[in-house]
Amino acid sequence: MKAIVLEKFGGPEVLTLRDVDAPKAGPDDIVIQVETTAVNRADLLERQGHYPPPDPKPRYQIPGLECAGIVVEKGDRVTKFSLGDKILALLPGGGYAEYVTCPEDLAWKMPQGLTWVEGGAIPEVFLTAFDALWDKAGLMPGDRVLIHAAAGGVGSAAVQLAVRAGLQVVATTGTAQKVAFVKTLGADLVVNYREQDFVQEVQEWSGGRGVHAVIDFIGKDYLTRNLKAMAAGGTLVVVGTLSGVDAPLDLREILGRRLTVRGTALRSRPRPDKMRLVQDFADRTTTDFVTGKLRPIIDRVLPLDQVSDAHRLLAGNQTMGKLVLAVKAQESGESLEAPH
């Protein structure tokens, strides 16, 4: 099969297509013919040698944390799927390829009516956002949440999930175009962090009460301000560290206002936790994807052999929503135009 294999680490140019052996299904695994996959920030780190795949180590190091595709082979103990099923999957890696294998518990049926391009844009960002809002922050309808990087893949998924669940949402992003886009997702207030002070905006918007949770991807530069934007008893969920990792912390902020700081990481967590998350997510969101109440946001679609360009675009903060890679979908005649 064709796959993007990491034979050395470095810049986007190390991402080259080559022929390798296709994977085989273990007893609890399915083999998926990949129609689409998508690019994640973690792939950029993996390409640079900073984010190795979890054990058991694969034969080839192929990035790619998600896919939409068709079940073409299954292990003896697989019960959930039949050959030919259209599915979405959260992968430990290996998605930048024509075929990939994963445990059946990390896959679920693709919501009806979605295209392959839309399906491939869902798993990693929506699962991360779902986990951060409900499991990590424990938010309830009516709560106030601050979501950073809100035009990005995870941020735009989090805004949609939060709005759909009846939360009050304030979001930040860095350009006028992105502000306008995030407003279309239903956020109550969108702050351009380059022009406005988000702590001040949050406090004015909330009548000085602050937010019950912050979903943060920025890390270092935002830590102090995130704590100041929070209500007493609030939770900061650290999902990413785009500005850096070493941040000064005044512990009195946490102690005095009984704040919680929680981290989350999808790829490295134990498989039973991932299985529970995937199942819960599939049960609670499939209908909303079918009816269009939730929608994958696609910046653009590129063929797999242009993955280097996709990495450059993501690293340049130029995207809104997801960069989808067409692996097989291209051949089956599906348009590579983004659907919006």
Ligand SMILES: NC(=O)c1ccc[n+]([C@@H]2O[C@H](COP(=O)([O-])OP(=O)(O)OC[C@H]3O[C@@H](n4cnc5c(N)ncnc54)[C@H](OP(=O)(O)O)[C@@H]3O)[C@@H](O)[C@H]2O)c1
């Ligand atoms: N913990 C997990 O399991 C998990 C899972 C998935 C993703 N993540 C992490 O979550 C983060 C976001 O992922 P994503 O897929 O949403 O990425 P994305 O689509 O590339 O969006 C990230 C956006 O963040 C903004 N940004 C970048 N650097 C910034 C900075 N220094 N200060 C302020 N804003 C900055 C940029 O938008 P603006 O133009 O608005 O600045 C950028 O487009 C990444 O760090 C990723 O690794 C973690």
